[in-house]
Amino acid sequence: RREKKENLSNHYGMRHVLDVTMRYLSACTVPLRLFTPSGSNLAFSNTSFRVTHSILTRPSQLISNSMSQPAADLNVVATTKDGLQQPENVDVVVQYVVLRRDLIDSWPLGSVVTQGCHASVSAVWSNKDDPDTIDYCSPDKIDSMHKVTLEVKGETQIKNLSEKLTSGGIIHKLWIEQPENIPTCLATKPYPKSIVSSYFKKLKLCK
Known part of the structure; x- marks a missing residue:
């Protein structure tokens, strides 16, 4: 019984930490720099990701699903450094x-x-x-x-x-x-x- 109580305490403690972390992330944009192997000629640019509301309101679902779902299924919006979410219209x-x-x-x-x-x-x-x-x-x-x-x-x-x-x-x-x-x-x-x-x-x- 004591062991079960400790496990429950740890579970809710971790969830509290995650909730606090997610609230912090909601106020900022997380920068991401894509690195390439040394000496390569590949071009890269700075990209940032913004965590959307659905992730912040369902942190436990994020934990349980992150190991079974592909990354494309996560509700994350990619933005450029100018804040654009979609490419400009191209004259076809x-x-x-x-x-x-x-x-x-x-x-x-x-x-x-x-x-x-x-x-x-x-x-x-x-x-x-x-x-x-x-x-x-x-x-x-x-x-x-x-x-x-x-x-x-x-x-x-x-x-x-x-x-x-x-x-x-x-x-x-x-x-x-x-x-x-x-x-x-x-x-x-x-x-x-x-x-x-x-x-x-x-x-x-x-x-």
């Missing part, structure tokens, strides 16, 4: 593809898709040394490309759009299908969306 690099609605309605679907593929690949390859194209096709983005596929009514509209893009300095490929010698679609080279989106704001999504 996107490629616009425009198809003709009249061909969608009269040609086999596969043929229309093929026209769009021709224009897209041609626009990318013709500008393979362009910085935005290099970024668009970089290894870390090649599996998460952004494309917007739109439609116009017919041949006159696709030609007019091509002229509008040319006058605005927007590089693109107007695909002319041979031997029919008809313009079937167009595709821009990859651009930051903020630069090129205004040229397409009146067009409908291809559905």
Whole structure:
């Protein structure tokens, strides 16, 4: 009985110490410096972590779960030295593809898709040394490309759009299908969306 009483005393004593410690941590941000092996060229920066309210109000749960749960499950918010919790919005690099609605309605679907593929690949390859194209096709983005596929009514509209893009300095490929010698679609080279989106704001999504 005495041993059980001592164990209970130790348990509540440790919990009291933990509660006090957690209250102290709630008033400050804990700095964390990531060290790399001596002589390495890896870059690192100062990062800080703030302990959130859920940890402070459930210290005993933190103790019981810390050995069984992965670190990602803990409710800890990472902040930069500037206090930002999320990265700033990035202007996404996107490629616009425009198809003709009249061909969608009269040609086999596969043929229309093929026209769009021709224009897209041609626009990318013709500008393979362009910085935005290099970024668009970089290894870390090649599996998460952004494309917007739109439609116009017919041949006159696709030609007019091509002229509008040319006058605005927007590089693109107007695909002319041979031997029919008809313009079937167009595709821009990859651009930051903020630069090129205004040229397409009146067009409908291809559905």
